[in-house]
Amino acid sequence: MNRTLDVATSYLASVARLGSGSAVAHAGARPAKLLELYDFEACPFCRKVREMLSVLDLDARVFPCPRGGTRFRPTAVALGGRAMFPYLVDPNTGASLYESDAINRYLAETYGDGRVPLGLTLGPVTASSSAFASSFRLGHGRAAQPSHAPAQPLELYSYEASPYARLAREALCELELPYVLHNVAQGSPRRPAFVARSGKQMVPFLVDPNTDTSLFESADIVAYLRRTYGA
Numbered sequence: 001m002n003r004t005l006d007v008a009t010s011y012l013a014s015v016a017r018l019g020s021g022s023a024v025a026h027a028g029a030r031p032a033k034l035l036e037l038y039d040f041e042a043c044p045f046c047r048k049v050r051e052m053l054s055v056l057d058l059d060a061r062v063f064p065c066p067r068g069g070t071r072f073r074p075t076a077v078a079l080g081g082r083a084m085f086p087y088l089v090d091p092n093t094g095a096s097l098y099e100s101d102a103i104n105r106y107l108a109e110t111y112g113d114g115r116v117p118l119g120l121t122l123g124p125v126t127a128s129s130s131a132f133a134s135s136f137r138l139g140h141g142r143a144a145q146p147s148h149a150p151a152q153p154l155e156l157y158s159y160e161a162s163p164y165a166r167l168a169r170e171a172l173c174e175l176e177l178p179y180v181l182h183n184v185a186q187g188s189p190r191r192p193a194f195v196a197r198s199g200k201q202m203v204p205f206l207v208d209p210n211t212d213t214s215l216f217e218s219a220d221i222v223a224y225l226r227r228t229y230g231a
């Protein structure tokens, strides 16, 4: 897909969700340890959970489990018993959950003020608009591609509604590259620390401790990931 089409369809995906996951709201207690999310980018149910993480300003260790993936799918099945995504593990409480609505309620109750935003509570409307968002991306972020595993997880500064960050997440997912997802949606109190680290307020921003590389620009990030880890 050429760059203009990539950006346009990713933008439409965010519009289909009315920008859900673009701003922080309802944030509460902070976890001491990173949450762990097994998901894949094109999964509409996984998107609901990633939107909630952005809204609650929560980071997570992401283990991408695209279709046909062999790196983390077996771990997810061993931990939870089923190949179903999203699957969330919270090492702070010992909780592990399937079902996007149950996960979002858990996150709201544990790390928010108990409320799940309206756009994530509309049952079939939420699910179908999220499926519609995925459809714009024509299968990107759905299936595994051959790759080399990094020794250490990468880090991505992102928020769910960013059309550009989505392109980077899709590549991380397809290549089954584990990463720490740092959410810095609008209103995030962690934005100043992000700017101090990166130099400017722009997402996506990728940090790869394996090669001592950090870079902005989704097209450059996708090219870097494919060049460095694609097989």
Ligand SMILES: N[C@@H](CCC(=O)N[C@@H](CS)C(=O)NCC(=O)O)C(=O)O
Residues within 6 Å of the ligand: 042, 043, 044, 045, 046, 067, 083, 084, 085, 086, 098, 099, 100, 101
């Ligand atoms: N009701 C579940 C549905 C989850 C679901 O159906 N996930 C699909 C992906 S979108 C899945 O895991 N399919 C099996 C697979 O990908 O192997 C939820 O809301 O989390």
